[in-house]
Amino acid sequence: MAAEQVVRAEIAAWASNDVDEVMSHFADDATFDIGPDWPKLSGREAIHEMMKAFFAGGTCVDLEVLHLAVDGEVVLMERRDHWIVDGKQKSWPVMGAYEVRHDKITAWREYFYPPKES
Numbered sequence: 001m002a003a004e005q006v007v008r009a010e011i012a013a014w015a016s017n018d019v020d021e022v023m024s025h026f027a028d029d030a031t032f033d034i035g036p037d038w039p040k041l042s043g044r045e046a047i048h049e050m051m052k053a054f055f056a057g058g059t060c061v062d063l064e065v066l067h068l069a070v071d072g073e074v075v076l077m078e079r080r081d082h083w084i085v086d087g088k089q090k091s092w093p094v095m096g097a098y099e100v101r102h103d104k105i106t107a108w109r110e111y112f113y114p115p116k117e118s
Contacts, residue, residue: 001103002070003070003072003073003074003075003098003100004068004070004075006025006075006098006100006103006104006105007068007075007077007098007100007105008065009025010022010025010098010105011063011065011077011079013025014060014062014063015060015061015062015063017055017059017060019048019051019052019055022051023044023047023048023051025104025105026044026047026104026105027044027101027102027104027105027106028043028044029042029043029106030042030043030044030047030104030105030106030107030108031106031107031108032046032047032050032107032108033107033108033109033110034050034110035110035111035112038050057085058083058084058085058086058090059083059084059085060081060082060083061082061083061084061089062081062082063079063080063081063082063094064079064080064081064082065077065078065079066078066079066080073099073100073101074097074098074099074100075096075097075098075100076095076096076097076098077095077096077098078093078094078095079093079094079095079096080092080093080094081094081112092112092113093112093113094110094111094112095110095111095112096108096109096110096111097109097111
C-alpha cells in the first residue's frame with residue numbers, strides 16, 4: 001500500500017471513534033508528536049493510551065482533508081478536524097506530517113491551533 005493510502009485510511013478511521021481501528025495503522029515503534037502541550041510518544045502502547053484519552057474526551061465527527069502532498073514515504077496533510085466536545089461542535093485547522101514504512105505509520109507530527117473556547 002502506498003504511503004498516501006495508509007495515511008488516508010488512518011484519517012478515515014478516526015470517524016469510527018474506534019481506538020483499535022485507529023491504532024491498526026501504526027508500526028510497533030511509531031512515534032506521535034502532537035505538539036508542545038503533549039509529551040512526544042514512542043511505541044504503540046504509549047500512543048494507544050493517549051488515543052483512548054482522546055476518544056474519552058469527545059467524539060470525532062470528521063478529519064476533513066484540505067490538501068495533501070506526498071514525497072516517497074512522507075505525507076504532508078492539511079486538515080480541518082471536527083469534534084463534539086462537551087456537547088459542542090469544535091473545529092480547528094491542523095497540519096500533519098506522516099512517515100510510512102512497510103504499510104504502517106512510523107512517525108506522526110501534528111501542528112495545530114487548539115479550538116477557541118466558545
